[in-house]
Amino acid sequence: MRVVIAEDLALLREGIVALLRDAGIDVVAQAEDGEGLLRIVGGHKPDLAIVDVRLPPSFTDEGLRAALEARRRQPGLGVLILSQYVEPVYTSELLASSGDGGIGYLLKERVGDVRGFVDAIERVASGGTALDRAVVTELMHARDGGGGPFAELTPREREVMELMAEGRTNAAIARAMVVQPGAVEKHISSIFGKLDLPATDDDHRRVLAVLAYLRAP
Amino acid sequence: MAIIVSVNQSNSWHGDALSLQVALSALFGFVNTLIWALTGGGYFWPAWVWLALGIAAGVHAVVVHGVRATPGRYRKLRIHGEATGLILAVYVAIWILSGAGYFWPVWPTSIFLLALGIHAIVVQWRPESREQELVERVDELTRTRRGAVDVQAAELRRIERDLHDGAQARLVALSMHLGRAEARLDDQPELAELVRRARQEAGSAISELRDLARGIAPPVLADRGLAAALDGLGRRAAIPVTVDATIDKRPPPVVETAAYFVAAEALTNSAKHAGGAAARVYAAMADDRLVVEVSDSGTGGADPAGSGLTGLRHRVEALDGTLTVTSPPGHGTTVLAELPCGS
Numbered sequence: 096m097r098v099v100i101a102e103d104l105a106l107l108r109e110g111i112v113a114l115l116r117d118a119g120i121d122v123v124a125q126a127e128d129g130e131g132l133l134r135i136v137g138g139h140k141p142d143l144a145i146v147d148v149r150l151p152p153s154f155t156d157e158g159l160r161a162a163l164e165a166r167r168r169q170p171g172l173g174v175l176i177l178s179q180y181v182e183p184v185y186t187s188e189l190l191a192s193s194g195d196g197g198i199g200y201l202l203k204e205r206v207g208d209v210r211g212f213v214d215a216i217e218r219v220a221s222g223g224t225a226l227d228r229a230v231v232t233e234l235m236h237a238r239d240g241g242g243g244p245f246a247e248l249t250p251r252e253r254e255v256m257e258l259m260a261e262g263r264t265n266a267a268i269a270r271a272m273v274v275q276p277g278a279v280e281k282h283i284s285s286i287f288g289k290l291d292l293p294a295t296d297d298d299h300r301r302v303l304a305v306l307a308y309l310r311a312p
Numbered sequence: 313m314a315i316i317v318s319v320n321q322s323n324s325w326h327g328d329a330l331s332l333q334v335a336l337s338a339l340f341g342f343v344n345t346l347i348w349a350l351t352g353g354g355y356f357w358p359a360w361v362w363l364a365l366g367i368a369a370g371v372h373a374v375v376v377h378g379v380r381a382t383p384g385r386y387r388k389l390r391i392h393g394e395a396t397g398l399i400l401a402v403y404v405a406i407w408i409l410s411g412a413g414y415f416w417p418v419w420p421t422s423i424f425l426l427a428l429g430i431h432a433i434v435v436q437w438r439p440e441s442r443e444q445e446l447v448e449r450v451d452e453l454t455r456t457r458r459g460a461v462d463v464q465a466a467e468l469r470r471i472e473r474d475l476h477d478g479a480q481a482r483l484v485a486l487s488m489h490l491g492r493a494e495a496r497l498d499d500q501p502e503l504a505e506l507v508r509r510a511r512q513e514a515g516s517a518i519s520e521l522r523d524l525a526r527g528i529a530p531p532v533l534a535d536r537g538l539a540a541a542l543d544g545l546g547r548r549a550a551i552p553v554t555v556d557a558t559i560d561k562r563p564p565p566v567v568e569t570a571a572y573f574v575a576a577e578a579l580t581n582s583a584k585h586a587g588g589a590a591a592r593v594y595a596a597m598a599d600d601r602l603v604v605e606v607s608d609s610g611t612g613g614a615d616p617a618g619s620g621l622t623g624l625r626h627r628v629e630a631l632d633g634t635l636t637v638t639s640p641p642g643h644g645t646t647v648l649a650e651l652p653c654g655s
Contacts, residue, residue: 104481110488117492154473155535179476179522182532183547184540203480204518207487207511209495233547 096220097141099124101132101158102177103150111145111206118213128152129161136165136172143197143220148178148185159185166194173197173219177206181229190309197302199225199262218262224305225262234260234309245308247289255282260305330369330376337365359409366405370398389435396424454632458566461630465529465566472529480521487514530572538568538602542575542593549591550583551608557595563602563653570627570651571595571604574635577624578606578647586610586645600653607646614639624649 098115100122102108112122124135128151136144144165150158162174173196176189186200197219205227206212215225235257248256251272258268265283269276283301290307292300344358378391403417438444490511497504533541539557546553562568575593582591591608614621616637624647628635633651 104477106485107481107488110485114488114492117495149476149531155531179480179518180526180531182536182540182544184532184536184543203484204487204515206484207491207515209491212491233544 096120096143096217097123097139098143098145098216098220099126099132099135099139099141100145101126101129101135101150101161102145102147103127104147107147107203114206114209114212115216118209120213120216129157132158132161133165133168136169140169141172143173143175143216145175145177145216147203148176148180156185159188163188163192163194166192166196166198169196170194171196171222173199173222175199175201175216175219175225177201177203179203181227181233183233186226186230186234186309190306195222197222197224200230201225201227202229215262222299223262223302224260226260226305226309228261231257231260231309244290248286252282252286252289255279256286256304256308259283259301260309330372333372334369337369341365363402363405363409367398367402370401374398386435389431392428392431396428399424457630461566465569468529469534472525472531475521475525475528476531480518480525483514483518483521487511487518490514527576529569533568533572534565537562538571538595541568541572542595545572545576545579546593549579551579551586551588552590553579553593554590555593557593559595559597559602561597563597563651567602567631567651567653570631570633571602571649573627574604574624574647574649575606577620578645581614581620581647582606582608582610582645585614589644597653602651602653603648604651605646605648607644609644611641612639612643612645613641614645621647 098120100108100111102111102125108125108127112125115122123139123141126132126135132144132146132150135141144162146158146162148156148159150161159176162176166172166174172194174189174194176185176199178185178200179202181200181202189198189200192198199215199219201212201215205215218225245253245256254272255268258271263271265276265279269279272279286304287300290304292303292307341358341362344361348354348356348358374391374394377394378387381387381390400417400421403420407415407417490507494504494507494511497507530541530544532544537559539555539559542555542557546555563571575595579591579593582589586608587610589608589610591606594603594605594607596603614637616639621635621637625635628649628651631651633649636648637645638648639645
């Protein structure tokens, strides 16, 4: 797996690089700003870009904008956003951006959970999603009472949906809900049915369901 | 103030003195005229005595009137006019008494009237200095107050940035190192558990710092403006919140910040006191004013003099805005802030 990273604080950039090296993941290039990210993505054609939202020179949302541009330019590029803050405006833009690679948005402190972080990287690099539970909570907030196919989900199915949106596996969902993995599978196939998703492979349907759920108004 | 009081008290004294002078002058003039009559008439010399007495009384009257006149931009001009009138009257009297020949007073009269005219034009065109001074002072105070508010906002943004690049980043790095250590301690579960707990503490510290930093200056407000920041605020609230914010033109940063904190504080109050009832946030521009309204359907009865609302009021009033709190018991609470956006 080829990974690039855009982070202006050397302390964090080097920390993440070392952490990934421990896990056997090679960081092929590093950048300190948005332009640098676009340059290394163009040059190295990586599978995944790990990007801090706030980068120089503006120190606002430069990183997010550059990441969305990189995603548009390079088909299949996975984008994992790291931020100190979860803001619905950022996550909505990420979810709405054009591109067919995986997407993820994690709070920076999640990096400390090495196993979880490496899992997220692998999921996003292979086209899946990895959304912080804080992101999912905010996107879900005030969703109750909305129309559309999601109104038909039962409370249990909704719970499964949210855990899926975080990017959890069936086994992890079963553990979180204290049910048998078989029960989770039943809920998921019921969700696929209600959302009328095409019968392709399960991973792909899973991503489509999550994106449809998160993008729904 | 002390001067005005003393003038008021001495007014009657001035008036009495003038009356006394007029009475004594009349008596003295009459005696002179009597002497002229008793000494056989002839050239009517007492006319000059009368003139001198008249001049003295006239000067006295002008002075008394001048002292009594109400302060204002026309006071000096009025006194100038009265003095000019007196001088011209004296010229004409002298001309008559000296035989009414060639009308020479026309020359000094023109000069005096010209001076009076110039004075009148100057007064009319230039605001009185005190008035001018107050206008300038108000301008200066408005400017410096806005400057102080701007400096404070910039300072808060700097603190947020320092936290982000400093303490928060170091805690994230700490958490990463702990995570790496934890991953290498698979064969020592007790140690691994200790390290994991340390990492969780670091995580809690990061989370608390995030709330603190966001409470100081939310970055999304600077990046994306008020509508986006209010949307995030509504989604993070502990109660269901509907946000209706349409702001096409971005107001000045200090105005956006004040509006944001009005909404944040009002929503916190609603979550605390409205018993889980839903709230609504409305924000829009109206005639170069930013209007922000937070209403809930809770129990009402909020105290507008409470410390939270008083703090908001000060914040809004520092920008020449107004804050209205309507909270009838049993009918919910509405907090409305109107902030002028003019530079």
